[in-house]
Amino acid sequence: MQPSKEQLLWMYAVMAKARYYEDTMAQAYMEGKSPKFDIGAGPVPGEMHLAAGQEPCAAGVCVHLRRDDTVTATHRPHHVAIAKGVDLNKMTAEIFGKRTGLAGGRGGHMHLFDPATNFACSGIIGESAGPATGAGLAARLQGTDAVAVAYLGEGAANQGAFHEALNLAALWQLPVIFVIEDNAWAISVAKDKSTAVADNSLRAKAYDIPGVHVADNDTLELFKVAGKAVKRARAGGGPTLIEVETYRYYGHFQGDPEVYRPKDEVSGLKARDPILRLRKHMLGKTDIREAEVEQALAKARAEVDAAFEFARKSADPAPEDALQHVFA
Amino acid sequence: MPSNRVLTGSRAMVEAIAHEMRADPKVLVMGEDVGAYGGIFSSTTGLLDEFGEERVRDTPISETAFIGAGVGAAMAGMRPIVELMFVDFFGVCMDAIYNMAAKNTYFSAGHCKVPMVLMTATGGGYDDGGQHSQTLHATFAHLPGMKVVAPSNAYDAKGLMTSAIRDDSPVLYMFHKGLQGLAWMAAPEGASAEVPEESYTIPFGEARVAREGSDVTIVAISMAVHHALAAAEALAKEGADAEVIDLRSLVPLDREAVLRSVAKTGRLVVVDEDYRSFGLTAEVITSVVETDPGLLKSAPRRVAFPDVPIPYARPMEQFCLPDPGKIQAAVAQTLGKVPA
Numbered sequence: 001m002q003p004s005k006e007q008l009l010w011m012y013a014v015m016a017k018a019r020y021y022e023d024t025m026a027q028a029y030m031e032g033k034s035p036k037f038d039i040g041a042g043p044v045p046g047e048m049h050l051a052a053g054q055e056p057c058a059a060g061v062c063v064h065l066r067r068d069d070t071v072t073a074t075h076r077p078h079h080v081a082i083a084k085g086v087d088l089n090k091m092t093a094e095i096f097g098k099r100t101g102l103a104g105g106r107g108g109h110m111h112l113f114d115p116a117t118n119f120a121c122s123g124i125i126g127e128s129a130g131p132a133t134g135a136g137l138a139a140r141l142q143g144t145d146a147v148a149v150a151y152l153g154e155g156a157a158n159q160g161a162f163h164e165a166l167n168l169a170a171l172w173q174l175p176v177i178f179v180i181e182d183n184a185w186a187i188s189v190a191k192d193k194s195t196a197v198a199d200n201s202l203r204a205k206a207y208d209i210p211g212v213h214v215a216d217n218d219t220l221e222l223f224k225v226a227g228k229a230v231k232r233a234r235a236g237g238g239p240t241l242i243e244v245e246t247y248r249y250y251g252h253f254q255g256d257p258e259v260y261r262p263k264d265e266v267s268g269l270k271a272r273d274p275i276l277r278l279r280k281h282m283l284g285k286t287d288i289r290e291a292e293v294e295q296a297l298a299k300a301r302a303e304v305d306a307a308f309e310f311a312r313k314s315a316d317p318a319p320e321d322a323l324q325h326v327f328a
Numbered sequence: 329m330p331s332n333r334v335l336t337g338s339r340a341m342v343e344a345i346a347h348e349m350r351a352d353p354k355v356l357v358m359g360e361d362v363g364a365y366g367g368i369f370s371s372t373t374g375l376l377d378e379f380g381e382e383r384v385r386d387t388p389i390s391e392t393a394f395i396g397a398g399v400g401a402a403m404a405g406m407r408p409i410v411e412l413m414f415v416d417f418f419g420v421c422m423d424a425i426y427n428m429a430a431k432n433t434y435f436s437a438g439h440c441k442v443p444m445v446l447m448t449a450t451g452g453g454y455d456d457g458g459q460h461s462q463t464l465h466a467t468f469a470h471l472p473g474m475k476v477v478a479p480s481n482a483y484d485a486k487g488l489m490t491s492a493i494r495d496d497s498p499v500l501y502m503f504h505k506g507l508q509g510l511a512w513m514a515a516p517e518g519a520s521a522e523v524p525e526e527s528y529t530i531p532f533g534e535a536r537v538a539r540e541g542s543d544v545t546i547v548a549i550s551m552a553v554h555h556a557l558a559a560a561e562a563l564a565k566e567g568a569d570a571e572v573i574d575l576r577s578l579v580p581l582d583r584e585a586v587l588r589s590v591a592k593t594g595r596l597v598v599v600d601e602d603y604r605s606f607g608l609t610a611e612v613i614t615s616v617v618e619t620d621p622g623l624l625k626s627a628p629r630r631v632a633f634p635d636v637p638i639p640y641a642r643p644m645e646q647f648c649l650p651d652p653g654k655i656q657a658a659v660a661q662t663l664g665k666v667p668a
Contacts, residue, residue: 019454070400102439103439107436111431113435113436115440125428125429127423127424133393134397134399134401136400137397137406138404138405142405142406160392161424164388165392165393165397168387168390169395172405206364244574250466257333316462324438325433328438
């Protein structure tokens with residue numbers, strides 16, 4: 001399965017937008033945090049987990065999804081939210097803790113919920129798996145061919161929630177795709193120091209479902225693999241487990257001293273940047289013109305800039321509104 | 329059909345579930361042994377036969393996955409009823425309960441709804457040891473985002489279950505094993521009750537005056553209501569007229585009903601099978617004390633499980649559990665008949 005020109009341009013635009021979003025967020029996050037770093041200071045306080053380098057995982061899967069498909073993401077959710085089409089203004093305002101945010105500032109960057117695009121995420125490792133399985137069950141009981149995608153980090157593959165959900169989804173043959181974003185680091189612990197198998201896709205064998213490994217953050221390879229998995233799920237063929245070898249350019253969170261990884265690791269990864277590789281493919285192997293790529297890039301950046309401006313200009317929530325929306 | 333049908337607690341629960349499943353294709357049931365077995369405490373008896381395996385789903389012993397799946401299914405438009413077999417088992421799946429079910433509504437400013445019922449068996453008194461006998465009312469009532477109900481009789485069991493299924497928020501439905509009317513576990517008189525055949529709801533947060541009285545207010549929930557009623561009958565013979573309030577739900581808590589009763593009686597005893605400290609008993613007493621301490625003619629008393637894990641041996645467990653005698657003693661203290 002080869003991506004069409006439209007699909008290539010869509011993936012490129014999503015990846016470029018996600019990259020620019022994270023780089024912009026990294027700068028905004030540091031405002032008010034120097035000379036002394038205080039995690040609770042500045043316009044974007046709290047923990048911040050950025051996904052620069054992991055864009056293929058978002059674009060290569062979500063390119064196959066529809067609005068009525070469900071996605072549950074991790075504590076590092078921005079790139080996936082962007083790929084699923086979550087409103088960028090509302091999402092950014094939520095991260096800035098503003099009244100105009102997705103939840104009016106109640107959730108924050110690890111708790112982004114958008115029923116318009118069936119997107120949710122969680123700050124707890126492995127907790128994307130159960131709800132995606134339930135969304136798959138709902139699709140089945142409702143008689144639709146919607147699917148659900150659960151994103152997990154490679155560290156989450158050692159959580160019970162992951163294995164329980166894999167078993168349940170396989171047992172009930174639910175339309176769920178489990179996507180492990182293997183960025184090699186569970187905060188500071190390397191995959192080979194925490195995980196008994198080098199390749200988590202092998203764990204699919206334990207549940208008698210297809211397991212596929214995508215090496216080297218390869219957008220086009222993931223496009224194929226995910227396309228097959230989504231097609232299979234829509235047709236009632238049950239779940240698939242995919243592990244994508246991806247990159248984490250930033251630390252686990254902003255402010256992470258990163259004492260645990262070699263200084264030159266990131267520069268080495270950036271030499272194989274997936275967005276540049278996709279661009280090279282588009283310009284070298286297809287009839288997409290550079291002007292089209294530049295146009296997509298400019299549009300993506302403009303949307304991000306507008307979202308940050310929207311968030312900054314939005315009003316803070318009324319403090320007492322903290323007491324609203326505990327119940328439906 | 330006779331209008332004075334008496335049903336057990338479990339039959340009443342099942343009737344409510346079956347009615348809602350007939351009326352609404354979005355309702356499904358899942359949990360361990362809810363299919364052919366019909367629920368270890370008969371909470372799903374007969375549902376598989378009527379509704380089939382798609383809507384009445386036996387699950388693997390994977391509470392984290394199937395409660396998490398309940399959250400996902402609820403957010404995707406279904407109305408799942410999920411059973412956690414014993415409330416004691418919450419330890420393996422609490423994240424799905426309190427970090428997702430209870431918080432997703434808030435985290436979305438109400439844009440996402442989690443209309444899930446988590447039904448779970450509570451209570452001891454039958455020597456099942458400390459991992460199968462707890463009530464844990466306060467553990468769940470303490471955490472924001474879940475409604476928490478605990479019926480004391482079959483009539484309430486049906487009405488509260490219907491309300492729970494129709495509620496757009498997650499509801500923890502805590503049913504006491506000893507009130508289910510199981511063939512293999514004794515139930516107090518009054519646990520089974522007349523239950524109308526037709527569907528009805530009982531609003532959450534509306535306590536019931538289980539017995540009117542004028543001298544002392546006894547507030548209770550679930551099994552403790554029956555102990556309170558037995559104590560009240562014994563007290564009546566001694567000339568003390570106790571009012572018994574059945575809270576029916578912990579969240580929301582009908583503080584007004586407690587205040588109304590205490591305004592009348594001036595004395596308060598709170599009974600709970602849950603652990604004593606940091607729990608329902610303290611919350612109810614606080615409701616009075618921080619609103620109008622002048623209502624109380626004497627110090628309020630509480631009868632609850634002492635702060636120890638639940639012991640196995642019968643004499644030890646019975647020593648710890650609330651019972652009518654302990655409630656009578658507490659009432660006597662509020663009446664000044666014995667030193668506090």
